[in-house]
Amino acid sequence: MKEFYMSLALKEAWKYQFLTYPNPAVGCVILDKNNQILSIKAHEKQGEAHAELNAIKEALKLLKPEFNFPKEPNALHEFILTNHQKLLQNATAFVTLEPCAHQGKTPPCAKLFSTLEFKKVFVSVKDENQIASGGAEFLRQNGILVEMGILEKEGRELLKPFLKWQKGAFKLFKLALSLNGSALGKFVSNETSRIYAHQIRSIIDLLVVGGGTLRKDRPILDSRLCGGKAPNLCILSHQNLESFDKTISAFNVKNRQIFTQIPSNAKFLMYEGGAEFLKSFKNQMDMFLIFHNAKFNQEENVKLDLELRPLFKGNFKEDSYGIYELL
């Protein structure tokens, strides 16, 4: 069953893939001393609780609904260390990444498990990060059983975007298709899919689009559906930026920087466009985020040769989406 619980943690983490930038996507499942599932949670966003803290909070909430948890991660951490009442003594955790042992923006998660007297912690992937690693060793020194390498291949796939943007730049291509492969039409994806895309836009360093799309669709390319920050823009075009109609909405977003070349300090870039843009840049991409709605239409499909390997598949109501890498 340990692979089953780890798969729940991995799946939960994938739901927040990209959104945790610059942090890694991490998931955590907690079982009580009798192996009853208490919580399945993930790290959702930089600056918010780590997956372990989130899952422990959720587990305690189930056991003590009267707890009034503070929202801020440091205060939450402190609250739990003070008020846990040994409610999670001999509990088990499944974490997709080795719990951190260092004081970062939030206190170390390994400390949480030891103070709360967990019995066992299963880990998918060892943390190779020099600063944060050492969690497993810390846990063992504190008498907690640690088993590493549960669904390790899957755990490594979850970490791929993080490892890429940590070392250099991570490039994601976003494409929205109908069930029969057409990228045409204004609202191909439903609102839930577009909210996810806007959430990604709100945390990336750069949104990269083609000049043609900008002229034709005159989009605003912001993050309004999630109330987030509009991304800086890089417009790749054969034509001079001066020649563009400046009443196009994308040019009139407050505090937006606009580039015509990729700035070297951009670590997480999302490319958005249709068939031609994909054809031009497919081989430079690290991953592809492809939405499919549930409709056939009469439009032409995106035609190009491209073999992908799915890493995750999810659903947003009637839409589905896949996160792929080049085969």
Place this chain on the structure above:
Amino acid sequence: MKEFYMSLALKEAWKYQFLTYPNPAVGCVILDKNNQILSIKAHEKQGEAHAELNAIKEALKLLKPEFNFPKEPNALHEFILTNHQKLLQNATAFVTLEPCAHQGKTPPCAKLFSTLEFKKVFVSVKDENQIASGGAEFLRQNGILVEMGILEKEGRELLKPFLKWQKGAFKLFKLALSLNGSALGKFVSNETSRIYAHQIRSIIDLLVVGGGTLRKDRPILDSRLCGGKAPNLCILSHQNLESFDKTISAFNVKNRQIFTQIPSNAKFLMYEGGAEFLKSFKNQMDMFLIFHNAKFNQEENVKLDLELRPLFKGNFKEDSYGIYELL
């Protein structure tokens, strides 16, 4: 958490959707007295164990690996009634359909729960079948807590094919597409997807194809990938059957009946074909089984107007598939 456990039972049942014909697809999850998950199983095929029996067997196997269970469902049922050692006393079950209370091809599942002294049985959908129903009442009379209606909407969706073929004919359209919506090419889907399609072929009453496909692809249309029975064929064509080249493989399958009109006694029919065939029959279909591989190509897509509603999404390695109904 009860919705979570029921969703696991539903998902497991969907994996065997269509394959249980003429029985309904049913899933079952079993928790021990401390709410630890012991098993997640489904009814897989007519004549084999019901979901409840399968899940109970799996749970006991986990608790007593030395048990040597008979395979035949009646013998398995008897073995469990005799050898359970109260190992599942106070256990909880989540079943997508009210457990049967009648002696059918196998003994009643409700009896299993009462003899093994389960504490509680959660049910998604009440069994409206006159013969099999009464399971909840039987359980309650035997002191077992019963809670009906957990994820009932989802439970009813799972039963749709069964309710349709029970009352008349259930028509499924199978379509295999590339990620960009083309139905062209010989092996669009991978072997795992095709095995599922062959499993369905092996249990349907009738495979319906167009004359054009037959002439062009010269397929055999059997169930060789799962070693099952080749389905009877209905060839819908404007041309007389006499005019077909009889060396086409499909005509040379042993014990295959070939029709040119849908026989009225066919209860489960699968339509297979491409864009034109789908266009002709889409409005008569009850459901659509659509496979997508993970490749873009240079081929034309399937063009038609068709809005669908997904009921289930699954994956077969790099392929994904959806089961849809008309919106």
